[in-house]
Amino acid sequence: MSGPADRARRAEEAELAKQRLRAVYSELLARAPEDRMQPRLEPVRKVCELLGEPQHAYPVVHLTGTNGKTSTARMIERLLREHNLRTGRFTSPHLHEVTERIGIDGRPLSPEKFVEVYEDVAPYVAMVDGELRRAGEVPITYFEMLAVMAFAAFADAPVDVAVVEVGLGGTWDATNVADATVAVITPISLDHTRMLGDTVAEIAGEKAGILTEGGFLVMAQQPVEAAEVLLAKAVESGSTIAREGLEFGVTSRQVAVGGQLVTVQGLAGTYTDVFLPLHGEHQAHNLAVAIAAVEGFIGNGQQSLSAEVVQEAMADLTSPGRLELVRKSPAVIVDAAHNPAGAQVLVAAMEEAFNFTYLVGVVGVLADKDAGAILDVLEPLLDEVVVTRSTSPRAIPVGVLAEEAVEVFGEDRVHTEERLDDAIVAAADRAEAQGGQTGGVLVTGSVTVAGEARVLLRAPAVDAVERFVQREEPL
Numbered sequence: 001m002s003g004p005a006d007r008a009r010r011a012e013e014a015e016l017a018k019q020r021l022r023a024v025y026s027e028l029l030a031r032a033p034e035d036r037m038q039p040r041l042e043p044v045r046k047v048c049e050l051l052g053e054p055q056h057a058y059p060v061v062h063l064t065g066t067n068g069k070t071s072t073a074r075m076i077e078r079l080l081r082e083h084n085l086r087t088g089r090f091t092s093p094h095l096h097e098v099t100e101r102i103g104i105d106g107r108p109l110s111p112e113k114f115v116e117v118y119e120d121v122a123p124y125v126a127m128v129d130g131e132l133r134r135a136g137e138v139p140i141t142y143f144e145m146l147a148v149m150a151f152a153a154f155a156d157a158p159v160d161v162a163v164v165e166v167g168l169g170g171t172w173d174a175t176n177v178a179d180a181t182v183a184v185i186t187p188i189s190l191d192h193t194r195m196l197g198d199t200v201a202e203i204a205g206e207k208a209g210i211l212t213e214g215g216f217l218v219m220a221q222q223p224v225e226a227a228e229v230l231l232a233k234a235v236e237s238g239s240t241i242a243r244e245g246l247e248f249g250v251t252s253r254q255v256a257v258g259g260q261l262v263t264v265q266g267l268a269g270t271y272t273d274v275f276l277p278l279h280g281e282h283q284a285h286n287l288a289v290a291i292a293a294v295e296g297f298i299g300n301g302q303q304s305l306s307a308e309v310v311q312e313a314m315a316d317l318t319s320p321g322r323l324e325l326v327r328k329s330p331a332v333i334v335d336a337a338h339n340p341a342g343a344q345v346l347v348a349a350m351e352e353a354f355n356f357t358y359l360v361g362v363v364g365v366l367a368d369k370d371a372g373a374i375l376d377v378l379e380p381l382l383d384e385v386v387v388t389r390s391t392s393p394r395a396i397p398v399g400v401l402a403e404e405a406v407e408v409f410g411e412d413r414v415h416t417e418e419r420l421d422d423a424i425v426a427a428a429d430r431a432e433a434q435g436g437q438t439g440g441v442l443v444t445g446s447v448t449v450a451g452e453a454r455v456l457l458r459a460p461a462v463d464a465v466e467r468f469v470q471r472e473e474p475l
Contacts, residue, residue: 014111021111024118025098032141039172043128043140047148048177050124054155055178058088061293062178064166064207065186065220067342068286071278071319072186075290077163079305081106082313083298088154088162090147090175095321095336095451102150104157117153121145143167147174161297171209182216182296183239184289188226189341201225208233216240216296220289242267242301244285248292253284255352264288267295269304276314279323280349287314321450323349326457330431331356331440332424334457336450338369343377346444350381358435360427361385361442364401364420364449366394371401374445375408382442384430386415388423390448420449421456 032038048055061076063069070091077089087105094100099108102117109117125148129139140148147167154162161181166173188204204226211217217239219230227243234241242248251270252263259277262284263270276287291310295301321336323346333354337346350359361382365371378385387402389395398416405414415430417423424443431439443453 017111017115020115021099024115028098028142028145031145032138036141037143037168037172038138038141041172041174041177043132043137044144044148044174044177046128046131047121047124047140048151050127051121051148051152052155055151057155058159059161059181059297060178061161061163061182061184061297062166062175062180062210063164063184063186064170064173064210065184066189066203066339067345068186068220068282068289069165071283071322072184072286072290072293073163073165074319075287075314075317076184076293077103077106078313078317079290079294079310080161080163080297082309083294085160086157088150088157088159090150090162091165092143092146092167093447095447096455098146101146102153104153104159109153113153114149117149117156121148121152141174144174147177151178166207166210169203169206169209171206173209176210179212180210180215182218182293183210183212184218184293185210185222185230186220186286186289187341188222189339199225201229204229205233211237211239214238216242216300218242218289218293218296220244220285240296240301242292242296244288244292247301248288250284250288253281260284262287264291266291266304267301268299269295269307271305271307271310274310274314277317278319279353280345281352282345282349283319283322321447321454323353324454326454329437330428330435332428332453332457333440333442334450334453335442335444336447337374337444338366338446340370340373340377343374343444347377347381350442354440355438356435356440357438358383358431359440359442360431361444362420362423362427362449362453363387363405363445364389365396365445366392366448367396368394369446371396371445372404372408375405378444379408382409382413383434384413384415384427385409386417386423386427386430388417388420388449390420390446390452392446392448395446395448420452424453424456
């Protein structure tokens with residue numbers, strides 16, 4: 001048994017690790033931010049060459065698309081882990097801590113390990129930074145650095161397979177220095193148009209960049225113009241093609257307590273009444289894509305998975321910040337929908353899974369998003385809306401967003417709060433006053449709002465939200 005001295009020592013070591021992690025995170029943030037993508041791969045390739053090509057040390061399941069990437073990546077990773085494979089997972093953005101982005105065997109890197117990986121790769125990144133500066137180019141960016149760290153951490157583990165989500169697009173994304181054994185493309189819609197193109201077809205062309213020669217493509221249901229581009233690129237690369245709705249798909253689904261029962265026709269097997277502890281039809285489709293991807297990886301689409309493996313893998317699945325009930329009485333649901341397509345599936349899922357008599361939205365949107373279109377989609381669902389913002393410097397100012405909200409909802413249904421904690425409390429008060437025990441709050445509009453709301457409601461500390469939490473223990 002450990003004594004007080006041992007506990008004190010461990011506490012001190014943990015605090016030092018957190019301090020070093022904060023310092024490393026500050027160094028990462030000092031680099032070009034991830035919303036300023038550099039259309040290039042060569043600098044990341046150079047760093048990886050110096051590190052001994054860690055991105056080629058294991059097979060990769062590579063995901064791109066507009067919506068559903070992270071949930072699908074979590075499903076794929078969980079299914080692979082249930083097959084007794086050691087997994088790496090790289091997703092973005094994070095909700096709370098940057099360590100969430102790089103995981104081994106389903107767990108984020110510890111602060112100590114994250115710092116260790118950073119310090120291991122930093123000298124090699126510094127060498128490439130020097131070359132870039134001498135050439136008048138932007139040094140390795142925040143996201144490029146994280147991608148290099150993920151590849152290095154996976155090689156060091158070592159993992160049997162890495163599930164890697166692109167940051168933006170595909171062709172020029174830093175993760176594309178890896179070669180996909182299986183490429184997964186989730187539904188494509190308009191987003192990041194400034195960098196990826198103004199049409200769905202143009203965006204699909206960018207995302208098709210993750211396809212590799214002779215690889216395996218798993219394609220979610222797509223708009224016709226996106227599907228045409230993706231299929232043409234797949235044929236050019238000689239990829240095996242698996243299309244949702246043709247080679248695989250959801251054959252039935254039924255709403256259940258805490259989620260849904262889903263039957264999936266896979267590429268090689270049928271998986272009946274799988275309990276998926278996530279809400280929304282879109283999550284059922286994500287599950288079908290994930291199963292097809294794992295079938296493609298395990299047996300090139302010719303070998304079915306064990307029904308027991310699928311059931312076990314999904315039984316404890318989580319997708320934080322995706323239609324997540326973080327509190328009850330009044331119910332508070334957090335969702336990271338941050339574009340019109342994401343808002344559409346959110347509305348459909350809310351209407352199916354919940355029965356609120358009065359629903360108040362807490363909405364904050366980032367400046368590079370189509371706030372007006374997001375609000376348009378949310379309007380029929382919400383009785384009132386409290387406009388706010390996250391602490392992100394990219395957040396739309398409350399006054400500006402409120403003007404757009406008034407145009408959509410009308411002045412009487414729009415309220416403003418500069419602070420997210422005050423916005424949550426105001427929304428909860430309105431939901432309770434108008435809906436009683438069947439009133440609810442939906443916090444959405446950006447990943448940063450969703451992440452900060454989860455922190456406030458799960459680990460409250462001060463001010464208005466503390467008064468709110470004192471009404472009932474958090475879930």
